[in-house]
Amino acid sequence: MIPAAPSTAHPAPDPSDTGRGAIGETDGTGPAGRTDAAVRVGKRPSPFIVAAAVTVSVLGLLPLGYVIVTGILTGWPTLSALVFRPRVGELLLNTIGLVVITVPLTAVIGVAAAWLVGRTSLPGHRVFAVLLATPLAVPAFVNSYGWVSAVPSLNGLWSGVLIATLSYFPLVYLPCAAALRRLDPTVEEAAESLGSGAWGVFFRVVLPQLRLPILGGALLVGLHLLSEYGAFAMIRFDTFTTAIVEQYRSTFNGPAANALAGVLVLLCLFLLIGESGARGRSRYARLGSGVARVTPRRSLGAFTPAGYLFLGGLFALAIGVPFWSVIRWLAQGGAGVWSEPVLVQSLLQTVGYGLVGAVVTCLLAFPIAFLAVRYPSRLSRGLESVNYLTSSLPGIVTALALVTISIRFVQPLYQTAVLVIVTYLLMFLPRALVNLRAGLAQVPVGLEEAARSLGKHPFAAFLGVTTRFFAPSALAAGALVFLGIVTELTATLLLAPSGTRTLAIQFWSKVNDINYVGAAPYALLMIVLSLPVTYLLFARSRLTSVS
């Protein structure tokens, strides 16, 4: 459900490291994050920081714990009756079909696009490099709305594959494009000198080195497919997540919804384990210092028109169609659709939640990132993994858990903005974590120590030296969380205080009434809010590839 977003590095070879929402920067070139220079040996972290990190992580275990506990409380007879029924079979078939078809498709398209813009002399490749990242700014459910507007008869598996592929291929494209730029060109030349032609070099040398970014991207695509609701509900394609939402609509948090959530969680774990297995123990470290040389671009020759057709077609289908639909509805609605007073309120509320959520998430992710970088240990790795796991769960599961837990045990929080922010925190923490960690790792401890030797208090030294270094990473972390929140639908629907009208909620309410004209301004506003963040992500992926 979260039109996810790429992020910068999360290099650990941990199975869960590409937590949902973090296009883990499985950059394929080994751990850039944890440098020895940044590690503090022989000292203990402040107990406050440890306590904060542990608290946030324990909070992160709530949703999974909820699924397990309700499963146990429901009891096996009821549970098995709810799980082993034809409907679940249907959903399983649909969901697995969707994943099995879409994931390889996005991988092929993402890699092909990355190669075309990164390695060929196709005129305009620079422009395409940016354009192909823009689908990330269009939430999948808005994309679906655009497609349903253009082709009303869309429904079922293949329509789901179409829309999901167009929405999610950048999750593979961006990390692959970044990794391609980082590959050592001399390695490819070595293959050439050993007699490999262009195709041979690509398949025997380039593609294998892209394994980690492809796997990381594919995992993200898979997790998005499992958690997306709106996009598939609109084309009448039932997956586990749409079915859980329907159960929720019929029973609030009844046992059937929880049973489905349990199966969905198993599917997520299956994906995580599968990715980790495929990744293996390998890490492809770049050997030696390499040469500061850009790999020469190849001319496509007679295939140039085909290259254009592919890139142009991809862009037209992924961005052109939804944009055209939005603009068509806007034109049809005229000035009237903009006069709704709720529009401004909705925009402010969305931006407010986005900013507060981003700041809170970054602040609370910091202790975990700090421990991971400065005091790497079994504990810090464990804390990190917990958070990646939680964010891999679909938002509907997290939301169901928090609704129930807050009603039963923490009623003062129930239906408050605080609970919504906590949910965002759990869902999007890894986005902040990977960026903060990468940023912290780039700051040599030596600088901080130098400041302390010049008479600064440790905290002042940290503020004065370290924060300035990692400010850009923190900004990227916040931006990613912001992007996630702006386009979040299901969890917000379930948890927000009465009267909350974020852009996504308003959009969805209009779409449900088949008021496509009225939904268009909200769609446009979501895209406009997301575009700068998407560009920031694109720019950062280029930046890290140079350094």
Added chain:
Amino acid sequence: MIFSRRWALLAAIGTVTLLGATGCSAPEESAPAASDGAAPSGSITVYNAQHEELTQAWADEFTAETGVTVTLRNGSDSELGNQLVQEGTASKADVFLTENSPAISLVDRAGLFAPVDDATLEQVPEQYRPSTGMWTGIAARSTVFAYNPSLISESELPASLLDLADPAWAGRWAASPSGADFQAIVSAFLELKGEEATRDWLAAMKENAVVYKGNSTVMKAINAGEIPGGVIYHYYWFGDQAGTGENSASTQMHYFKNQDPGAFVSVSGGGVLETSANPVAAQAFLAYITGKGGQEILKTGTSFEYPVSDSVDANPALVPLSELDAPVIDPSELNSTTVTDLMTEAGFI
């Protein structure tokens, strides 16, 4: 120094939005009025499963008349009904409005409602409210079979909802079974024909029906010729006709009548929560909806639902309720839990 200025700006933006978000997200509950005679004031929260546009129109009008702020929490019948049951006494809701009666009966059975003011009940004829007086009907809607005349001739139309279980109808009719509307129709079926017949009919429906999400979508598909016909409520058709007609221009409506389950007239309900922090305003809101002002909005507005008050006629475009020959069902008898279980068992949800 550029850096510190940037930080200052960020901090400023953060502070402002924090204030903004907290300011606009948690509506303050006002103190309850001292006595029954007091004028309504403060604010109320309405758990609204009715069409958002309709309730919003009621709320706006009510606010204009009384100054009471109305906050809506929108959702579906069963969702909000079950939510209220889960929330129990901790609920922040003051009023619950539904599209159909099963969900409101659910909350009633959980004992969460305060009795509706007598004056309010007097505004609603007895057949549109339960005898307990714990809630009241606020509007009504009729089941119809919408069809595309280019795909189905008048002579082929089903005489009863039961006919749609016939294999001849395989792949030829649509519905939105995950919605509360259709589930209300099933609850009427259950009430009229019993559990066995309902289970069988749902099993046949699973074979025959094409499933869409939302009545509008069903109508849109019929209009587009994707499917010959479908079971929906009447007002979707009239609403679209009154607008652009783009989703209904090529469709017609067929009323089952004959007290068939398919002629079921569903009553939308409204009730005041026992735990309401502002019962005066909550009761006043319900009184307003069932009174002349609120019912007029049903007649003149774009909802095309039937008013339940004797004092207000239905929109003249509609077939009068009295001509629909609907089956007689006590709205408080409709059971949503069994229906949900049957629907789950049949594999619709």
Added chain:
Amino acid sequence: MTSAIELAGVNKSFGSTRILEDIALSVPEGSRTVVVGSSGSGKTTLLRLISGFELPDSGTITVLGRTVAGPGIAVAAHRRGIGFVAQDGALFPHLTVGQNIAFGLGPALRGGTRKQRARAVDELLEMVSLKADFAARRPDELSGGQQQRVALARALARQPRVMLLDEPFSALDAGLRAVTRDIVAETLERAGITTVLVTHDQAEAMSFAHQLAVLRDGNLCQVGPPREVYWRPVDLFTARFLGDAVVLPATISDGFAACALGRVAVAPTGLRGDACIMLRPEQIMVEHCETGGADAGTVASCTGQVEAVDFYGPEVQLAVRLFSGGAAASPSAADAGTLVHVRQHGTIGTIVGSRVSLTARGTATAFAARP
């Protein structure tokens, strides 16, 4: 000896920057040629032109009698059959050592059985003096020198008759560098492979090369055997690039120069009149002279005073200020006070302020121009 590689009139520019200018080079078959130049001199580009990763703007390149680049001809790198070892080895990070080496095996072996391939890999590892169990390791588990040797083994797998090495030892530390260099040289020698190596390290260049080519700003200034280039550089730049040089003004007649160090034999002998001469520091012998008087018996001697002593362990470098108008005939007063750096065994107990007499041995190189 026929040439394995022949470059004629090769020019290469990147944009408006001229990288290589009118390069002509002939590499005899089975020999090792080292192209030495400072960074930015164009040496890597030269290598990339031969390997086929770049194409010349003009000129022709012939490898083993086949024109691989020239007017209308551009043979792709993978069709040239030239081995190439990059600066840091460029091993495939996703493959094991064995797989890296097998990557280059010819089609016959690639299609062969697993055993055949494994044996071929073992043989290649042995060729570069690595044990067979290295085959299972991953490249990042190897030291820099081992990586280089694997890269060489991988390139050798294709049994190329020509091998190009791009600064292959520069990433290694000093001790490893010499060992690796020797192993590589020996391996190539045994296989009879024509080799071109580029480096910026003069010592490495001279030790490795049969033929040395000095590249400066895109021009080849001198090509020849290392000794010849070292002792008889064609110009002062080359002289100073290959090692320390003592350059003195001199007047030349009949194959001898008269300079601050007295009379020194010079080459080439054709020069006459005012010129300057270049001596390597190791040609100058230092002796303590207590009296300050010159020993008339030596061929050329003079006296100076030690101004600085740099101790390097096995040897010391002395900065000697020559006396103005010393005992030896000084052709011009302007030479008086010249500072000369000489190297001596560390055992010499010279201290700052000592008076010494300097004697030139062997033949100096004369240049027409004054320094």
